[in-house]
Amino acid sequence: MIGIDTIIQGVLLGGLYALFASGLSLIFGIMRLVNLAHGDLIVFAGYLILVGVSVFGLNPFLSALIAAPLMFGVGWVLQLAVLNRVLGHNILPPLLVTFGLSVILQNLLLETFSADSQRIPVGVLETASVDIGVTSLGLLPLLTFGSAIAVILILNWIFYRTALGRAFRAVSDDPTTASLMGIKPNRIFALATGLALVIVTIAALYLGMRANFDPTTGPARLLYAFEAVIIGGLGNLWGTLIGGMIIGVSQTVGAALNPEWQILAGHVAFLIVLLIRPRGLMPKQ
């Protein structure tokens, strides 16, 4: 039965996909690097938060707050030590390196945490809901969606209103010329990846509170992130949110028709958008 409830659930789920996608989009937009380990980094951050919650008994949000700067550091070091070395005119080396990183992360997590699926315990928040008349909304999906909007607002503010954002856009246009203006592209790239992994941490928090995850969960999250970015149009974060919402609604509608169709419906929606608007719904310019 497809009701208003199904649609709203899908829209809110889109917020989670937009969170998956924002970090991916940020890295690709600034350094043309397709990070194939993005999904695995989300799962990695999920385990980091889980350790804070289950080992140190922290509140999940507090645990994420502590994980965020750690993940920023991971991104910073990863970019300076590894990714900057493979960036260049050839797009293959970064693809291979991040693919390798994806395999390493999955096995590292498997070795450390086993293949058992985990979940970040959230207590009362799991069932808390807000009544809006026609239907009642889960507080957690609402928080997820709100966080996605906040992340996009903040990213847009950084991009268009701060010196760092102008440096992001300048190195994205032309790193060589940017370096002649005193901008250090390698440092800017490291900051961008650090920032992307902070968003990854936020995505991991909501992923882990919403559903079970295990060391092999990453690649599917990467796929949803890709689809959200492509549907929305590269370089447009609001478009990415719309893209996430389209996948989300397709999935909830698909699931309402037949539970086996949930995942499939999302991918079919992606294919249909690609057929009609190959450059996405809201391409830049």
Added chain:
Amino acid sequence: MAFLKLADVSKSFGALTVADKVSLEVPKGEALGIVGPNGAGKSTLFNLITGNLRPDEGKITFKDQDITKVPANRRIHAGIGRSFQVPQPFGSLTVFENLLAAASFGRNASEQDVAQDCLEILETTELMAVVNTPAAGLPLLNRKRLEMARALATQPDLLLLDEIAGGLTDGECVALTDTIRSVNAQGVTIIWIEHVLHALTAVVQRLAVLDFGKVIAQGNPTEVMGSDAVREIYLGADS
């Protein structure tokens, strides 16, 4: 000691020598013009001075510091600014943002501190009408002005201009040379590569001629342009 000094600087790409023991001294406050046929190594010379290329041999000193091995972004902070022959604005940034980014990073200053100065530079370079236009959409004259404005925004003591007058109409050219002359009058040392000779000689006090990576003549612009070596290159006279 000279403000900028190149001592026996050489650079080759394989068998092609693009700088062949180039020695050049530029005193502070001077406007030096550089001419030479295509492929003479003029832009290479700039790349060596800005640090985009490392010389194979020789030494470059700026303000009495050896900068031969200093990376490009640190030479900016030392005071070397550059405009490109083919304008390379940050296309997705507006004209004003191009300047803000260059000024704040080029001087290691906050955007608030440099914003006023950026506006003054935009005034000088006559770009106020297009401050909020994305740079990708600018026509040639304004792109050239933006090249110079962005170089000025890094507050250089030494400004390198690469064929900034090329492709402009006479009227546009006069406007641009006026601007360059006033920048020089403010104490900024200028090295200017140019094919448009009347524009160049209207500004520079000294002229150097480059051919096959070598400095073959330098001195007073009129004398240099009248010398046999230069006439040979430009006119093919074999006197």
